[in-house]
Amino acid sequence: MTTPLEIVLGLSFGLLLGLPLAGLVGFGRVVVGNTPIDPSLGVLASVSAVAVAGLVAASMELTQLTTAQLPRLSVGAVVVFALTLYADSAGRQLADELPRTTARPTVRTQTLSADAIDDIDAAGQLTVRPAGRVRAYQGYPPLGSSLRTTLENGRWRLPADVPLSTLETRLEDRLRTNFNLAAVDTAIDGRGRVTITAAPPTDDLATDVPSGWRAVSVTALVPAGLGAGDEILVSTAATTARGIVLRLAADEADPVGDTHLTPAVEFEESVLLAVPTPDAAGILEADSVRLVVTPQRTSHVSDAVSLLERDGATIQRVTITTPIREAVLDDTVDIDAIAVRSGVDPLEASRNPWTFDPSADALEVGAEAFLVGTAMTALESLERTRPTTEVSC
Structure with a gap:
């Protein structure tokens, strides 16, 4: 036969005999996995595969050891050797990428330290306390002083047999529900100390302002008993406008004295009002503002x-x-x-x-x-x- 034909037959015999052998070598490499093995063993396995392929070809009378078939034998051996080396490399790479165990953690499972475990009560509950000042949530207004003090002095009992991430989630849900916080984030360390980042309640203030009105904040003498929703007259040196009380200063101290004996007592504090838009600028620019309560809700x-x-x-x-x-x-x-x-x-x-x-x-x-x-x-x-x-x- 001519040399080109011998080369083609060598490629055919190499693919026919090399693919099964390469598959066996690659499967064995995957099974061995990450076990440290000398890379030269891959070459040895490839040479062994060539020898096995030659024996199989001889037994099947596919080739003879003659000078005329030398190109066929050479090409077939090279193909088997290359396929086996590639299978060994691919098997080693696949073994590195496959997970060797299903017990790998996918979430943080850090638990309490030994110091905190000593503080667990008989019911398996741990009392967590703030580690310092409550931080302001970025993009939100700061907390009022009363709410901030309440959070900083707070104590919360949580189950101690769960990871810290679960404790943080439960505490955030509790704070969000109990204090109606717009946003809250907590971080609990191994000793049961919590760092709180919170935003104050929004209370849907924008929905309380009527259409065509604006919310303004003024400081004035406030009659005792004035509350949100009361209709008033806002008087300045230049004008008098209608207004609705939206909110009183929550952190202002109560007036000193027996106010129940003198219901007409007035004290100065900050008041959030809703006033018509044309009157808002004049009220904000006024040096002093007087609030007059008007009768309403007649029987x-x-x-x-x-x-x-x-x-x-x-x-x-x-x-x-x-x-x-x-x-x-x-x-x-x-x-x-x-x-x-x-x-x-x-x-x-x-x-x-x-x-x-x-x-x-x-x-x-x-x-x-x-x-x-x-x-x-x-x-x-x-x-x-x-x-x-x-x-x-």
């Missing part, structure tokens, strides 16, 4: 009584007697019963509901009733129907 009952009095009528609560019952049932007397509640003794009467627009049968002697009528007629009728047994002092 519908008071409005109804005012209308009746304006018409000359009077409402009076009485206990029905026989003369009063007769006067109410008399169409010529301008007295009507608008509500009645039965019950002879006060305790029994307090347990019964009021009956509005009662019928004649409901007007029992001894029951309580609200009577309405024109002022002069109602008073004269009640005087005429007063029992004669009443003794005047």
Whole structure:
């Protein structure tokens, strides 16, 4: 045969016999894994594979040891040697990349130190304490002094049989829930000391400001009892504007003295107000601001009584007697019963509901009733129907 044909046959025989042998060598290298082995053993394995391939080829009568088949033998041996070396290298690389065990930790599992373990109570709980000042959360306003002091003096009991990362997550959830913090981050060391980074509650302040209004902060004398939501008048030297109290200074001390005895006492503090946008600039530029509380939330009952009095009528609560019952049932007397509640003794009467627009049968002697009528007629009728047994002092 010609030399090119012998070379092609050598490539074919090398691939045919070298691929299975290379596979065996690569599999063995993966099984051996990271065991330190002399790299020269790979060359030895390749030479051994060439010898095995030659024996297999001879046994199958694929080649003969003649000068004419020398190119075939040489090319086949080179192919088997190269494939085996490549398989050994690939097997070693694959063995390095494969995980040798499934017990490798994927999260931090640091636990408490021996000093902290001594502080665990009988229930398996550990009390964690802040290690210093509470840090401000970047991008948020600082905490108020009262909330900061509460956090710095806080104590929290947590289970001691979990990793520190789990303790931090549980403490963050507790702080976020109990104090309504906008953001919080904690770091607990092995001794159970916690470093807190927190942001104050937002309280959705923007949603409390009506459309077309602005929130401004002023310092003024605040009447005792003023609270969020109260409508006020904000007076300056130049103008007077309507306003709504959004928030009072939470960290201001209470006024000294018995304020419950003097409800009109005023004290100066910072107040957050909502005012119309055109008036906001003037209020902020004013040297002094005065807050005036305006009446609000009038009672519908008071409005109804005012209308009746304006018409000359009077409402009076009485206990029905026989003369009063007769006067109410008399169409010529301008007295009507608008509500009645039965019950002879006060305790029994307090347990019964009021009956509005009662019928004649409901007007029992001894029951309580609200009577309405024109002022002069109602008073004269009640005087005429007063029992004669009443003794005047």
